Amino acid sequence: MERKLNVPIKDENLNELKAGDVVYLTGNILTARDQAHKRILENGAPLDISGAALFHAGPIVTEEDGNYKMVAVGPTTSMRMNPYQSDVLDLGAKIVIGKGGMDDTVREALVRNNAIYVVATGGCAALYVDAVEEIESVDWLDLGMPEAIWNLKVKDFGPLIVAMDSEGNSLYD
Numbered sequence: 001m002e003r004k005l006n007v008p009i010k011d012e013n014l015n016e017l018k019a020g021d022v023v024y025l026t027g028n029i030l031t032a033r034d035q036a037h038k039r040i041l042e043n044g045a046p047l048d049i050s051g052a053a054l055f056h057a058g059p060i061v062t063e064e065d066g067n068y069k070m071v072a073v074g075p076t077t078s079m080r081m082n083p084y085q086s087d088v089l090d091l092g093a094k095i096v097i098g099k100g101g102m103d104d105t106v107r108e109a110l111v112r113n114n115a116i117y118v119v120a121t122g123g124c125a126a127l128y129v130d131a132v133e134e135i136e137s138v139d140w141l142d143l144g145m146p147e148a149i150w151n152l153k154v155k156d157f158g159p160l161i162v163a164m165d166s167e168g169n170s171l172y173d
Contacts, residue, residue, distance in 0.1 A: 004156065008051030014116055017162050019169040024158035025052035026151055028136065029053040029097065033076060035147040036140060037084035040091070046139035047151060049093050055116030055120075056081055056098035058146025061135070068135045070152070075099035077115070082106060089113045097160060101172040110164055117164035131157040152158060 005013050007027035010072035017023065030047065032040070032054045040049070059073035078085075078098030085102060096102070096117045098108075110117060120128060134153040141148045164170045 002159075005095075007053045007095065008048075009053065010051065014094060014114055014166050017116055017165055018022055018167075019162050019165045019171050020164050021162045021165075022159050023121075023162060024156045025053055025095070025160070026155050026157070027053075027155055029065050029094045029157060031055045031057045031059055031073070031148075031150040031152065032081075032088075033058055033147050034080050034084070037081050037088055039140060039143070041084055041087050045091065046149060047137075050087070052093045053095035053097060054093050055090070055152075056079045056096070057120075059150055060125075060151070061138075061145055066128050068138065070126045070129050070135055070150075072125035073150075073152070074123055074131065075120040078102050078129045084107065088104055089115050101170070102164065107164055107168055110168060111168045116162050118160035118168055120158075120160055128157065129157055 002022045004024045010075050056076050056078045060071040062069045082103045086105045089109040094115045099122050131154045137151040139149045
């Protein structure tokens, strides 16, 4: 099945999605890697993450006269976020976007929070950047460009494959 979802996500949008389904996202997604996840748990998120889609990505961004332009944005290996991801899901995030699998603590958190993990294809950073309409904000630049949280307004961001659904099914089994 192929679905187009608007983010932030509502619970009812995820109930019917199953491992193997293809989704496209429109709305806002937030990039967040290791250090951002850690800081979210230590200090709270700089933005409301209820219903959020969190993208494990370290984008390449240029800046000119205070304006940012996304050059490329592709997924990074999600298993690096395993120590933090279940706790961040408990704070309200609904979609995790990344590459590769995640562990059983994340699977349990996805079920507990009616959330999903979707995979983006590695090597498609130029494809994904075409779906970014605007960088709405950036937080925690002190962590460095790849670790900062970039708030991206996107349209039809994908294709993304549901790798772990809200019922505990996983393509990695």
